[in-house]
Amino acid sequence: MRAFAVTGPSQSGKTTLVEALAGLESPPTQRFTLMGDATVTSFTFMGDAWSVIDVPGGHDNLPQVGPALAACDAAVLCLPAEADAAVLAAPYLRMLDDTGMPTFVFINRIDCATDRVADIVASLQSYCHHGIVLRQVPMRVNDRVVGAIDLISERAWQYRRGERSALVELPSEMQVRQSEARGDLLESLADFDDRLLEQIIEDHVPGSEEIYRIATRVLQHQDLIPALLGSASQGNGILRLMKCLRHEVPGVMALGDHLALPEGALAVSCLGDHLRHIGKTMLIRAVGEGVAPGSKLGGATLGSLNALDAKTPVSWLAPGNFAFTIKSDEMLPARICTESDAIPLPKWTRPHPPAMKRLVRPVHEKDEGKLSTALGLLDEIDPGLSVSQDCVTGLLEIGVQGPLHLRRAIQKLADAYGVEVECLGVPPALRETIRRGVEKHYRHRKQSGGSGQFADVVIRVSPQTSGSGFAFTDCVKGGVVPRNYIPAVEAGAREALCAGPAGFPVVDVAVTLKDGKAHSVDSSDLAFRIAGQSAVREALAEAGTIVLQPILSVDIEVPSVFSGTLVQIVTGLKGRVLGFEAHPGAKGWDIFHAQLPVAALDELAMSLAGATRGTAWFHSAPDHYEELRERVAAEA
Numbered sequence: 180m181r182a183f184a185v186t187g188p189s190q191s192g193k194t195t196l197v198e199a200l201a202g203l204e205s206p207p208t209q210r211f212t213l214m215g216d217a218t219v220t221s222f223t224f225m226g227d228a229w230s231v232i233d234v235p236g237g238h239d240n241l242p243q244v245g246p247a248l249a250a251c252d253a254a255v256l257c258l259p260a261e262a263d264a265a266v267l268a269a270p271y272l273r274m275l276d277d278t279g280m281p282t283f284v285f286i287n288r289i290d291c292a293t294d295r296v297a298d299i300v301a302s303l304q305s306y307c308h309h310g311i312v313l314r315q316v317p318m319r320v321n322d323r324v325v326g327a328i329d330l331i332s333e334r335a336w337q338y339r340r341g342e343r344s345a346l347v348e349l350p351s352e353m354q355v356r357q358s359e360a361r362g363d364l365l366e367s368l369a370d371f372d373d374r375l376l377e378q379i380i381e382d383h384v385p386g387s388e389e390i391y392r393i394a395t396r397v398l399q400h401q402d403l404i405p406a407l408l409g410s411a412s413q414g415n416g417i418l419r420l421m422k423c424l425r426h427e428v429p430g431v432m433a434l435g436d437h438l439a440l441p442e443g444a445l446a447v448s449c450l451g452d453h454l455r456h457i458g459k460t461m462l463i464r465a466v467g468e469g470v471a472p473g474s475k476l477g478g479a480t481l482g483s484l485n486a487l488d489a490k491t492p493v494s495w496l497a498p499g500n501f502a503f504t505i506k507s508d509e510m511l512p513a514r515i516c517t518e519s520d521a522i523p524l525p526k527w528t529r530p531h532p533p534a535m536k537r538l539v540r541p542v543h544e545k546d547e548g549k550l551s552t553a554l555g556l557l558d559e560i561d562p563g564l565s566v567s568q569d570c571v572t573g574l575l576e577i578g579v580q581g582p583l584h585l586r587r588a589i590q591k592l593a594d595a596y597g598v599e600v601e602c603l604g605v606p607p608a609l610r611e612t613i614r615r616g617v618e619k620h621y622r623h624r625k626q627s628g629g630s631g632q633f634a635d636v637v638i639r640v641s642p643q644t645s646g647s648g649f650a651f652t653d654c655v656k657g658g659v660v661p662r663n664y665i666p667a668v669e670a671g672a673r674e675a676l677c678a679g680p681a682g683f684p685v686v687d688v689a690v691t692l693k694d695g696k697a698h699s700v701d702s703s704d705l706a707f708r709i710a711g712q713s714a715v716r717e718a719l720a721e722a723g724t725i726v727l728q729p730i731l732s733v734d735i736e737v738p739s740v741f742s743g744t745l746v747q748i749v750t751g752l753k754g755r756v757l758g759f760e761a762h763p764g765a766k767g768w769d770i771f772h773a774q775l776p777v778a779a780l781d782e783l784a785m786s787l788a789g790a791t792r793g794t795a796w797f798h799s800a801p802d803h804y805e806e807l808r809e810r811v812a813a814e815a
């Protein structure tokens with residue numbers, strides 16, 4: 180069995196394309212939908228067994244694309260016949276560039292095209308390191324595409340609505356265009372074949388079979404990416420695409436070229452789900468012999484295996500075939516599995532950092548204990564999800580790719596694990612500090628029968644430079660405060676700094692113990708800790724604190740055409756623009772550097788989605804704290 184993935188931006192017709200390909204000869208043999216509406220479909224074509232994975236478009240679904248590609252032999256990038264759609268395909272082209280796997284571009288809805296195909300390919304080339312070459316050119320009548328000319332076989336095909344295209348004579352008015360385009364294709368192929376280059380130089384026309392062989396080799400090495408035309412909804416160009424896949428896509432053994440499979444690799448796990456009445460399941464593809472129920476896989480014993488209908492048991496899995504694991508809770512997605520180990524897939528398969536973070540708590544108190552378990556299970560099957568605990572509220576925090584991903588995670592918690600949750604915004608981790616030093620004398624004295632409590636301290640609380648944290652020193656002389664009590668004073672000072680007058684932790688202060696007194700009977704560690712704590716609190720109240728907000732360093736990865744629009748977005752969010760530069764490893768992309776308040780991250784994610792049409796993402800890291808203006812602090 181061979182497999183390919185269909186990927187591309189939303190509304191490009193991917194699902195229609197998959198249905199058309201899988202139904203060329205007969206209805207698909209098996210089809211199953213996983214979490215996030217990713218589907219895996221099995222079908223036969225000209226006696227060969229095939230599987231195709233279709234992942235919905237959009238930024239929220241990108242984390243599933245990488246693992247899906249890793250389990251396939253080739254990819255088909257589907258996009259509408261519009262030059263402006265190239266930027267929407269940029270994230271997928273970037274990932275496909277990194278995979279090194281054979282890739283086809285399918286320009287869909289060609290019958291509705293208003294842009295020149297050459298312009299569409301040129302726009303795509305702006306985001307791809309590998310050359311993209313036309314394998315077909317459109318035939319037009321009155322500016323309407325009515326068919327396509329194959330540049331290798333030099334045959335013309337006229338589209339017929341809902342039927343297979345008809346072979347027709349090459350229109351005379353298309354001969355010049357066809358000859359030019361074929362020459363461009365041959366020159367591109369000749370860059371990777373010396374014999375073809377010699378033939379072109381000698382004005383010798385190579386045969387179609389020879390050109391097909393060269394094109395197949397060039398595709399399998401991902402030296403070039405061929406572009407084909409069609410309309411999936413009308414059934415046009417589908418057979419030509421499927422025949423290219425059949426003749427040119429390598430088998431499962433070629434997975435090692437772009438996955439660097441280790442010795443002893445048995446299977447690749449790609450996508451996971453939690454199915455009612457079945458539990459956790461993982462879609463795996465065998466890449467070696469010996470994958471069967473009860474065998475060792477990924478360091479654990481494999482449970483049952485079911486076919487792609489998730490019902491029919493499978494006794495063993497031949498290399499290249501897919502199956503769902505049953506009762507194998509140790510299995511994780513995005514892994515290369517040997518008998519004893521589960522190795523993460525290459526870096527290009529990994530998700531982008533979460534764009535949104537939310538606190539979650541159960542709607543019903545009885546689910547309090549179930550929530551952490553449910554989130555842990557969801558985290559195991561959802562590659563784009565992150566789970567942690569918020570240090571301010573103590574609630575569980577989830578990171579998601581966007582609003583759609585958040586809704587999907589909440590729905591899965593309810594449907595699969597029976598836990599209804601509500602989401603809250605993550606409060607910013609505000610801090611307090613002082614701008615002037617204060618010296619404070621505090622005496623703690625308590626007598627309630629028996630031994631009492633006595634401690635007398637003189638402390639000075641001083642500001643420090645930003646990021647310095649807390650420092651404690653003492654300069655007492657003459658043993659007025661015994662050395663064994665000084666650590667207790669420091670402990671009390673630290674406790675006082677846990678919450679300042681505004682209720683937030685206090686940072687960047689130095690506390691100095693200058694003087695004090697002790698009693699030979701009534702003094703104790705407890706008494707000096709209370710004295711140190713109370714003295715620092717009174718000093719903070721007298722000095723007056725200011726509230727600080729965390730500022731993040733943000734790197735936005737964005738297609739270059741949108742870089743200019745980010746200036747207004749960042750400044751509108753009270754951030755600082757630090758500049759941008761060309762991405763060192765991604766053609767047509769920039770890295771935009773900025774600093775932003777942590778409270779602005781949600782709005783940044785929403786603004787980026789609109790301004791860049793869902794193509795950009797960002798990485799953030801703590802940088803420093805800044806004073807929060809009084810009006811904003813009051814609202815917080």
